[in-house]
Amino acid sequence: MTKKQRSAERPGRGPAPLGAAKELEDLPNVGPATAADLRILGIRKPRDLLGQDPFAMYDRLCRATGKRLDPCVLDVFISAVRFMDGGPAKPWWKVTAERKRILASKAES
Numbered sequence: 390m391t392k393k394q395r396s397a398e399r400p401g402r403g404p405a406p407l408g409a410a411k412e413l414e415d416l417p418n419v420g421p422a423t424a425a426d427l428r429i430l431g432i433r434k435p436r437d438l439l440g441q442d443p444f445a446m447y448d449r450l451c452r453a454t455g456k457r458l459d460p461c462v463l464d465v466f467i468s469a470v471r472f473m474d475g476g477p478a479k480p481w482w483k484v485t486a487e488r489k490r491i492l493a494s495k496a497e498s
Contacts, residue, residue: 410435410472410473411434411435412424412434412435413427413428413432413433413434413435415435416435416438416469416472416473417468417469417472417478417479417480418465418468418469418480418481419465419469423462423465423469426450426462427469429450429453429454430446430449430450430453432446435469435473436473438469438470438473438474439473439474440474441470442470443463443466443467443469443470444463444491446466446470447460447462447463447466450462460488461481461482461485463488464481464482464484464485464488465481467481467484467487467488468480468481468483468484471484
């Protein structure tokens with residue numbers, strides 16, 4: 390992992406191992422702003438992300454804030470949920486192409 394990737398995931402630190410993620414900010418890509426967004430959704434601890442649907446989370450957050458948020462927020466949600474479901478720690482931008490494919494597929498149906 391490059392220094393740039395590590396700082397994008399957790400400024401000044403690498404990602405916490407899955408079992409070591411005790412606070413939201415311990416998750417890859419989650420800093421104070423994203424942690425605040427997650428708390429709006431009632432997510433207080435990393436374990437609260439288990440089994441969550443990041444697309445539904447993003448939609449709920451947009452409704453709660455009354456505005457359409459940057460889709461990069463959704464990318465962060467995807468990476469955090471997948472990490473808590475046992476996936477590897479990935480920078481949020483590594484899921485952008487997948488997010489675009491999924492949304493395009495949903496739009497077609």
